[in-house]
Amino acid sequence: MADNQKTIVRDDLKIKGNIFEKEDLQINGEINGNVKAENLRLEDKGKINGNINSSVSELEGTVKGDIESSKVHISSTGDIEGTIKQKILSIDEGAKLKIKTETSK
Secondary structure, three states, X not given: OHHHOOEEEOOOOEEEOOXXXXXXXXXXXXXXXXXXXXXXXXXXXXXXXXXXXXXXXXXXXXXXXXXXEEEEXXXXXXXXXXXXXXXXXXXXXXXXXXXXXXXXX
């Protein structure tokens, strides 16, 4: 990522629609739509009601949708519901999960 820049969706923002970001995306607010980004960080108060497609997904908040990512990390505050397709998956103790996982090569 050039110059260490990222797009941030603030906690007071709700978006209805899809988001496409070529580089880094940090979500503190609520997204009702699909999200595609190179690197995605969903903060603990962030919510995504839609599918995620990224190289790296760091999930601390709530996701209701499918996730396709090379590397997925779900923190202890994560609340995830859907199918995860990944190469690498790590889950912290305490995360709330209702998932199906598929490991890709």
